[in-house]
Amino acid sequence: MKRILITGMNSYIGTSFKKYMDQFSDDYQIDVITLKDDTWKKKDFSSYDSIFHVAGIAHADVSHVNEETKQLYYQVNRDLAVDTATKYKQDLNGKKGQFIYMSSIIIYGEETNINKKRVITSETTPNPSNFYGDSKLQAEIGLNPLNTEKFHIAILRPPMIYGPGSKGNYQQLVKLANKLPIFPDIPNERSMLHIDKLCQFVKERVDQQDSGIFFPQNDKYVRTSHMVRDIAKANGKTIYLFSWMNWAIRLLGFTPGKIGRLTNKAFGNLVYEKKEVVRGKCQ
Known part of the structure; x- marks a missing residue:
């Protein structure tokens, strides 16, 4: 029986993974621990085959935070991750x-463009556009030296994760799907990852006990308009897609300021190459 410890009590990903693994309860023991206080430092990690570290501060409105909040992102997303891994290795x-x-995927920055396809490959250099992305990248850099032949560091760089109960940008699409009767049918492409596929991918990493940098994503790229349509349908609503104004919406992508930013965020193109696994050290 493999033993897995999830760090991050009540996190969406951690809770979803534990629920997913219930179907394999004869072969896996799943424990969950909170890192919000110092009690975890007294726990012996040596009995676990894998630690799945999901504790962290999720993406927030990075434009309206003070310096103290920025430092908190680094303390939680970087320092806590490295400290947990270090203790695990010592134990x-x-x-x-x-x-x-x-x-x-945020470590590559948030740049998307409705008029240009952006493809991230294994050779793409991370370039965070804000402290949130940088805190994630700095954690990777701090974890990398801990990787050895016996102690494996597996880094997952997923795109937007969605599924029942998910939060963040996905909820913005849900709101649009529930409110709007029509929606622009822009043929954009986005890499996304359903929560079930992520859980399956994490299980595979545990089974393989491998290390490296991984790029899990859905088998197919997602078009924003199609996702909005499917969300509406799942909620018993009908939303009509139209393309006759696409030229005007594309022009909005060139507009400076908030309008252009929102247009590119909603309909921009951002994908990983069709490759899931890359072994080696982080850049």
Whole structure:
């Protein structure tokens, strides 16, 4: 039986993974721990085959925060991750173990464009556009030296994660789908990841006990308008897609300021190349 410890009590990803793994309860023992206080420092991690680290501060409105809040992002997303992995390695005392860290596509910056396809490959250099993305990247850099032949660091850089109960940008699409009768049918492409596919991917990492940098995503790219349409349908609503104003919406993508920013965020193109696994050290 493999033993897995999830760090991050009540997190969406951690809770979803634990629920997903219930179907394999004969072969896996899943424990969950909070890192919000210092009690975790007294816990012995040596009995776990893998630690799935999902504790962290999620993406917020990065334009309206003070310096103290920025430092909190680094303390939680970077320092806490490195400290947890370091303690795990020390507790193992030479035994094999695997630390799985949830990073994000955000480390490449938030740049998207309705008029240009942006493809991230294994050779793309991370370039965070804000402190949130940088805190994730700095965690990767801090974890990298801990990786050895016996202690494996697996870094996951997923795109937008969605599914029942998910938050963040996905909820913005849900609101649009529930309110709007029509929606522009812009043929854009986005890499996204359903929560069930992520859970399956994490299980595979545990089974393989491998290390490296991983780019999990859905088998197919997602068009924003199609996702909005499907969300509306799932909620018993009908939303009509139109394309006759696409030229005007594309022009909005060139508009400076908030309008252009929102247009590119909603209909921009941002994809990973069709490749899930990259082994090696973080850049």
